[in-house]
Structure formats: structure tokens, C-alpha cells
Amino acid sequence: MKKILLVVCSFLILFSLSSFAMAETVHTDDGSQKITRVERMKPMNETLRTIAQRFSCRAYDGRLPEKEKLDAIALAAVQSPSAMNRQPWQVIVITNKPFIEEMDAEGMRILAEAEDKSAYERFMGRGGNLYYNAPCMFLILKQPGTDMDSGIVSANISLAAASLRLGSVICGMAAIPFNGPKGAFFKQKAGFPGGWEFGIAVLVGCAKSSGTPHEPDTSKIRFVE
Numbered sequence: 053m054k055k056i057l058l059v060v061c062s063f064l065i066l067f068s069l070s071s072f073a074m075a076e077t078v079h080t081d082d083g084s085q086k087i088t089r090v091e092r093m094k095p096m097n098e099t100l101r102t103i104a105q106r107f108s109c110r111a112y113d114g115r116l117p118e119k120e121k122l123d124a125i126a127l128a129a130v131q132s133p134s135a136m137n138r139q140p141w142q143v144i145v146i147t148n149k150p151f152i153e154e155m156d157a158e159g160m161r162i163l164a165e166a167e168d169k170s171a172y173e174r175f176m177g178r179g180g181n182l183y184y185n186a187p188c189m190f191l192i193l194k195q196p197g198t199d200m201d202s203g204i205v206s207a208n209i210s211l212a213a214a215s216l217r218l219g220s221v222i223c224g225m226a227a228i229p230f231n232g233p234k235g236a237f238f239k240q241k242a243g244f245p246g247g248w249e250f251g252i253a254v255l256v257g258c259a260k261s262s263g264t265p266h267e268p269d270t271s272k273i274r275f276v277e
């Protein structure tokens with residue numbers, strides 16, 4: 053009986069916490085345009101709940117998630133839409149922690165030597181790592197001029213990770229070691245095929261602590277009807 057009560061209470065708490073957005077139409081004076089504000093409401097399904105709950109995770113406990121989950125995320129990556137279905141990507145899943153740490157150290161070294169120290173100081177303030185002790189990097193390689201497609205792949209990866217209760221963060225800074233003096237070595241070690249370039253990376257792992265999704269700015273939404 054106690055167990056049932058506990059389950060029911062947990063469900064009610066989770067349900068009440070997961071409220072997010074509700075649409076409301078506002079008419080403009082000239083009547084030609086309607087702007088719809090989006091207020092808080094409960095996500096309508098599991099996909100919207102995942103989107104609402106995702107946050108950029110910047111602290112990992114270092115444990116590698118189960119292979120089955122990494123496979124599922126990799127599949128979600130290549131299920132992304134792309135212009136004319138060209139699929140201009142390669143998805144490299146790096147789970148070699150010493151390799152990730154080697155790139156992290158080189159990235160931090162490059163940032164420390166940069167004239168503008170703001171990025172270096174930001175990462176020092178976050179624990180001194182570029183990759184936050186993540187045990188896994190999904191590295192998206194792209195064909196020149198296909199940034200949009202890579203971006204969509206990174207979104208699929210983050211959302212798939214969130215749906216599996218894993219932490220993730222899209223990481224543009226992962227480009228730094230590939231563009232530095234040891235870039236050719238790192239590219240060779242990661243297995244960049246010729247003609248492919250860094251698109252974006254997504255760090256994935258078990259979150260060390262919970263995080264908060266950013267406050268959505270609904271004033272940026274406009275409906276023209």
C-alpha cells in the first residue's frame with residue numbers, strides 16, 4: 053500500500069513540475085496580424101516533455117552510458133532530416149576517455165594562450181575542462197557548406213540523450229583542438245575521412261547533478277495568420 057501511495061505521489065509531483073507552455077492568441081490593432089503568446093502549460097506528449105526538460109549538462113560523472121543507449125542515440129543522429137536527403141554527415145562516437153581528455157587538455161592550452169582570455173576564464177570557472185569530464189563525444193563531420201544539416205543532427209543527439217535521461221551539451225568548442233597545431237594528429241586518430249571537416253560535437257554522459265532548462269523567451273514567437 054505504501055509503495056502504491058509513493059508511486060502515485062511521485063507521479064503527481066512530476067506531473068505538476070512539468071508544466072510549460074500554452075498558446076494564447078492576441079489580435080493586433082490593424083486586424084491584419086495575430087500574434088500568439090505562448091504561456092506555460094503541460095507538454096502534450098513525451099517528445100515535447102523531452103524538449104522542455106533538456107538542458108546543457110556541464111558536469112559529468114565520467115561513467116560511460118550503456119552501449120545500447122549510445123547505439124540508440126547514434127541511430128537518432130542519422131535519422132535526422134537533411135537538405136535533399138543528402139545526409140552530408142559522418143557520425144563518429146568517441147568513447148576513448150584518454151583521447152577525449154587529451155583533446156580537452158590541448159583545447160585548454162590553446163585557450164590559455166589566446167590573446168582574449170575570456171573563453172579560458174569561462175571554462176576555468178566551470179571546472180577547468182573544455183569537455184566537463186564527459187566520457188563520450190559524438191563528433192559530427194560535415195561536407196563544406198552543410199552547417200544547417202550538422203546542427204539538426206546535434207539537436208537529434210541532444211534530444212535522444214535527454215529522452216534516455218542522459219546529460220548532453222552541444223560543443224562548438226570541440227573544434228579548437230582539431231584546428232590547432234595537433235589538429236592533423238587528432239583528425240587522424242578520430243578517423244576523419246579525406247574531404248570531411250569538423251561540423252559540431254555533442255558531449256554525452258551521466259549528469260553529475262541535475263540542471264535547469266533555460267527560460268524559453270516566448271516573446272520571440274509570432275504568428276502571422
Ligand SMILES: Cc1cc2nc3c(=O)[nH]c(=O)nc-3n(C[C@H](O)[C@H](O)[C@H](O)COP(=O)(O)O)c2cc1C
Nearest residue numbers: 106107108109110221222223224225226264265266
Ligand atoms: C552551435 C552550438 C554550440 C555550442 N557550443 C558550446 C560549447 O562549446 N560549450 C558549451 O558549454 N556549450 C555550448 N553550447 C550550449 C549553449 O551554450 C546552450 O545551448 C545555451 O546556453 C542554452 O542553454 P540550454 O542548452 O541549457 O538550453 C552550444 C550550443 C550550440 C547550439
